[in-house]
Amino acid sequence: MSANARTAVLERVRAAKGGAAELAKAASAWGLLPRAYHRDGDLQRTAMLERFIDRLHDYDAHVEFCDDAGLAGAIARALYACGAKRVLVPVGLDVGCPEELERVEDAALRVSELDRVDAVVTRCTVAIAETGTLVLQTVPGQGRRAATLVPDIHVCIVRERDVVMTVPEAFNRLALTTTLPTTFVSGPSATADIEMTRIKGVHGPRTLYVVLEAEAG
Amino acid sequence: MGLSTDGQALDPRTAPEFQTAARSVLNDAQLRKNVRHATTVIQNKRAKVVGELPDWQELREAGGALREHTMKFLDAYLEQFEANCTRAGGVVHWARDAAEAREIVVRLAKESIGDAPSEVIKIKSMTTEEIGLNAALQEAGITPYETDLAELIIQLGKDQPSHIVVPALHKNRAQIREIFQREMHLPHLGETPQDLADAARSFLREKFLRVPTAVSGANFLVAETGGVCIVESEGNGRMCLTLPRTLITIAGIDKVVPRFADLEVLLQVLPRSATGERMNPYNSIWTGVHPGDGPEQFHVVLMDNGRTDVLADEHGRETLHCIRCGACQNACPVYRQTGGHAYGSVYAGPIGAILTPQLQKMEHAESLPYASSLCGACYEVCPVKINIPEVLVHLRSRVVERKTAGLRVLTNAEALAMKTAGSLFRSERRFRAAQRLARMGQGVLARKDGSGEKWISWLPGLLGGWTQVRDLHALPDETFRQWWEEREKSKKHAGGAA
Numbered sequence: 001m002s003a004n005a006r007t008a009v010l011e012r013v014r015a016a017k018g019g020a021a022e023l024a025k026a027a028s029a030w031g032l033l034p035r036a037y038h039r040d041g042d043l044q045r046t047a048m049l050e051r052f053i054d055r056l057h058d059y060d061a062h063v064e065f066c067d068d069a070g071l072a073g074a075i076a077r078a079l080y081a082c083g084a085k086r087v088l089v090p091v092g093l094d095v096g097c098p099e100e101l102e103r104v105e106d107a108a109l110r111v112s113e114l115d116r117v118d119a120v121v122t123r124c125t126v127a128i129a130e131t132g133t134l135v136l137q138t139v140p141g142q143g144r145r146a147a148t149l150v151p152d153i154h155v156c157i158v159r160e161r162d163v164v165m166t167v168p169e170a171f172n173r174l175a176l177t178t179t180l181p182t183t184f185v186s187g188p189s190a191t192a193d194i195e196m197t198r199i200k201g202v203h204g205p206r207t208l209y210v211v212l213e214a215e216a217g
Numbered sequence: 218m219g220l221s222t223d224g225q226a227l228d229p230r231t232a233p234e235f236q237t238a239a240r241s242v243l244n245d246a247q248l249r250k251n252v253r254h255a256t257t258v259i260q261n262k263r264a265k266v267v268g269e270l271p272d273w274q275e276l277r278e279a280g281g282a283l284r285e286h287t288m289k290f291l292d293a294y295l296e297q298f299e300a301n302c303t304r305a306g307g308v309v310h311w312a313r314d315a316a317e318a319r320e321i322v323v324r325l326a327k328e329s330i331g332d333a334p335s336e337v338i339k340i341k342s343m344t345t346e347e348i349g350l351n352a353a354l355q356e357a358g359i360t361p362y363e364t365d366l367a368e369l370i371i372q373l374g375k376d377q378p379s380h381i382v383v384p385a386l387h388k389n390r391a392q393i394r395e396i397f398q399r400e401m402h403l404p405h406l407g408e409t410p411q412d413l414a415d416a417a418r419s420f421l422r423e424k425f426l427r428v429p430t431a432v433s434g435a436n437f438l439v440a441e442t443g444g445v446c447i448v449e450s451e452g453n454g455r456m457c458l459t460l461p462r463t464l465i466t467i468a469g470i471d472k473v474v475p476r477f478a479d480l481e482v483l484l485q486v487l488p489r490s491a492t493g494e495r496m497n498p499y500n501s502i503w504t505g506v507h508p509g510d511g512p513e514q515f516h517v518v519l520m521d522n523g524r525t526d527v528l529a530d531e532h533g534r535e536t537l538h539c540i541r542c543g544a545c546q547n548a549c550p551v552y553r554q555t556g557g558h559a560y561g562s563v564y565a566g567p568i569g570a571i572l573t574p575q576l577q578k579m580e581h582a583e584s585l586p587y588a589s590s591l592c593g594a595c596y597e598v599c600p601v602k603i604n605i606p607e608v609l610v611h612l613r614s615r616v617v618e619r620k621t622a623g624l625r626v627l628t629n630a631e632a633l634a635m636k637t638a639g640s641l642f643r644s645e646r647r648f649r650a651a652q653r654l655a656r657m658g659q660g661v662l663a664r665k666d667g668s669g670e671k672w673i674s675w676l677p678g679l680l681g682g683w684t685q686v687r688d689l690h691a692l693p694d695e696t697f698r699q700w701w702e703e704r705e706k707s708k709k710h711a712g713g714a715a
Contacts, residue, residue: 006311009470009521013292016529023297026290030475033282037275037482055495108509111426111460131496144510145459145501149452171481178442178477179305181507184484184500189452192492193367193383194390194410195251196258202366202414203421204452204499 041129041165048129048165049212055132059187060200061208071095071157071213075121078155078209084119090147092140095157097121106147114146119153120205126173127163127210131186134158134210135170138181145181154205156185159213226349227377229573232561234584239559248387252379252556255386256547262493263544263598270489279482281602284538287475288528294440294473295519301443302517305505312520315348321518322350322432322465323357329430329463329514330359338424340447340454341365342434343381343541344467346563347576348522350432361432362424364453366417373400379557379565382491382543387556421453431457431512435468436540437483438517441476444504445517448487450497458501463514470519471537477502483540486600490542523576532611536571538601543568545595545605551588560585567595571608579615586612630679656692663691 014020041048053063062081064074076098079087087097088104097103104117123141124134134156136142148154164170174182189204200206232238242248267273287294299309310325312318322345326337337354339345339361351372354361363372367385371378374396378384385393394408397416406416433454437446445466447454458464474483480502488497506515528534546552546566557565562573562582570585586609595605621632641651663671671691676684683689695703 005313005317008313009311009519009525010292010295012521012525013295013470013528016525016534017289017291021290021293023290023293026286026293026475029286029290033279033286034275035279035482037272037279037485059498115422115426128496133496138507138510145455146510149455149459167485168481171478175478178439179444179504181504181510182502183455184496184502186494186496186498188498189450190498191366191414191451193365193370193385193451194393194413196255196262196383196386197410199410199414202418202451202453203364203425203456 037168038166039168041169043129043165045160049160049163051165052127052129052132052163053212055129056187056208056210059132059190059208061132061187061210064209064211066212066214071211072098074211074213075155075157078211079119079121079153082119082153082207082209084153086117086119088114088117088120088143088147088151090120090122090141090143093121093123093143094141095121106143111146111150114150117151119155120147120151121155121157122148123157123159124162125177125182126170127158128167128170129163129165131167133167133170133184133186135174136183136185137174137177139177145183148183148185149204152205153207153209154185154188155209155211157211157213160215225377226352227346227558227561227563228349229562229577229582232582235559235561235588236584238561239555239588242555242559247389248556249554251387251389253553254389255380255383256553259383259493259543259547263490263547264493266489266493266495269495270485276482276486277600277602280486280540280600281538283474283479283482284540284601285535287473288471288534288537290475291470291473291528294475295470297440298438298443298473299519301441302438302445302505303443305443307443307505307515307517310516310518312518312522315520315522318348318467318518318520318522319350319353322467323353323359325463325465325516326354326359326430326432327357329465333429336360336362336424336428337430337432338362338364338428338457338461339368339431340433340449340457341368341384342432342467343378343563344434344469344520345432346378348467348520350467362421362428364421364425364457365449366414366451366453369417369421370396373397377558378563380543380546381541381564381566381568387558421456425453425456425460429462431461431464433457433464433466435466435472435517436487437480438468438473438519439475439477439480439502439504440473442504444477444502446480446484446500446502448484448491448497448500450492450499452499455499455501458503459511461512463516464512465516465518467518467520469524470521471524471539487540487542490544490598490600523578526578527572527575530575530611530615533571533575533608535603536568536575536608538603539568539572540601541568542600544598544600548594548598550590550592550594560588567605567609568603571605571612574612574616579612579619583616583619586610586616634679652692652696656694659691 064078066074086102126135188208191202192198351361370385379387436448488494552566560569564572574582591606662673673689
């Protein structure tokens with residue numbers, strides 16, 4: 001049945017276009033497609049980071065910076081500010097959470113257990129200044145997708161050198177890992193389904209903290 | 218209350234003509250107010266974030282070219298998607314039409330559910346609305362839970378979607394609160410949007426954690442990787458894609474894109490056009506099955522359901538370039554007055570006016586190509602540059618062709634008149650003869666006004682529609698051509714004499 005449907009649909013497609021397409025020809029035609037849009041950003045480093053922070057604030061996300069207390073201090077400030085007690089840590093995350101808080105390792109926890117932690121701390125692969133976006137992938141330190149979804153608070157560490165200006169620049173950085181589960185996060189969960197008013201927090205984390213980690217040296 | 222859909226599915230095969238349906242909506246002041254408010258808010262947000270990008274036109278150009286390219290090589294890209302998705306652990310199914318797609322999804326859902334309670338969680342999907350999937354699931358004894366806030370409002374309110382991005386845009390907060398109070402048994406529910414969103418969160422949370430089978434649509438299928446991309450705001454999508462054991466995704470064959478990198482264009486133009494955001498809160502991209510992260514079973518149903526008929530019409534096929542942003546609906550002066558239900562299809566507004574009749578092989582929804590003033594606002598905002606007005610005009614001609622095929626032209630006064638006019642305009646001799654005849658014929662109808670101008674204020678039969686609301690200038694005694702020819706003749710005469 002399904003094999004017949006497959007043949008029938010593909011035959012209809014070919015009949016509609018007047019012939020079968022070849023992947024090799026498609027590839028060379030793809031290379032000639034117009035792409036006159038901007039690939040690279042035109043802002044200096046500092047201005048670009050300012051843009052990133054501005055976009056995050058616009059989504060109602062919070063931003064923490066590393067001071068003398070370093071990365072651990074910034075993460076602690078974020079967690080205390082939102083009153084987290086139990087903190088989920090994905091496999092492979094290289095920074096800890098404050099001693100006073102309960103640290104929960106994500107060793108294939110059941111969803112109901114994920115639902116009982118307050119916050120999750122992760123890193124990200126790349127961040128986009130123009131759109132205020134964090135790109136998370138299923139790699140050590142970033143957790144599986146459910147880990148950054150079920151807890152109500154997400155603290156995401158962004159290394160300054162992982163911030164790019166444009167969406168195409170981010171896609172360049174993803175070019176070798178295109179088949180990993182990938183999530184673009186732009187601000188906390190939100191909806192505008194009621195009278196087009198943006199309301200923060202429906203099903204995903206209602207609070208998003210971004211901790212900007214400055215370059216070493 | 219105006220045009221209530223009363224849980225009756227929007228079916229173009231049985232829906233009344235647009236003009237008839239629109240008339241009853243126009244009396245619903247509340248609905249019109251809600252629609253106008255929502256579409257104005259989105260339009261303003263869109264204009265702001267689109268204005269931020271200096272390369273917006275280049276992005277539209279790239280988006281349009283990319284979609285056109287995809288359709289040209291569609292069969293190759295579909296096969297490539299199938300091969301890569303299968304290699305990554307997904308199972309690909311094909312469906313010729315809505316019935317076949319429903320049957321596949323229901324069967325897969327039943328297999329996944331096994332002895333568990335018969336329920337599935339759903340991500341908002343216009344494709345599942347198009348095929349009436351919820352009704353089919355219910356008939357099979359499976360309860361579908363819509364998890365998108367707007368779709369939940371529609372489902373609990375036994376209503377129908379009226380917009381492709383914000384399906385409940387015709388309801389205001391008071392109406393939504395009433396539905397939630399009644400259906401969620403929350404008599405003391407507050408009335409702020411935040412209260413309503415919180416109610417939805419707790420109503421659905423338990424279902425996300427419990428129900429092991431999910432059904433979704435798709436925004437994009439990536440041929441190069443076999444990946445699927447879903448764009449959303451609330452996190453309900455991520456819940457459905459990530460937590461269940463089985464995920465069943467249904468997508469039209471038009472949703473394929475060649476390469477992963479192509480998303481760099483589409484993920485820029487879609488959110489800005491759809492909700493007026495620089496990026497929507499969540500985009501998920503996944504490929505097949507990933508051990509330790511997400512569903513263990515992943516199915517994709519590739520559905521035709523009339524799309525190849527659209528592809529076969531070289532003037533109509535750009536309709537398939539649509540990425541379902543809804544910007545044309547918000548911009549359309551007709552949609553902004555009537556809302557979506559009058560279109561009698563889940564695809565309303567300008568894109569619905571061209572997509573619905575074509576998906577119906579032009580056998581139904583023939584009134585939709587006329588639901589437009591051809592003002593061009595839809596083309597202006599389309600992120601992939603679909604020339605909707607041009608397709609509308611093309612479809613109007615297809616409607617006329619159908620109505621006037623063979624002997625039918627003799628029974629249709631308008632068609633007969635148009636055919637006659639066509640024949641007159643094609644020949645100078647016939648045209649001049651007609652002008653002479655008309656000048657003779659208008660004698661009894663034309664009346665001079667104070668300044669000696671001649672006017673016709675009454676015409677017989679069909680033509681009376683014109684003179685009902687305005688006078689018609691009478692034909693002059695001499696046409697421009699006659700005057701010119703006389704002038705040339707007398708000049709030559711005078712020149713020859715000199």
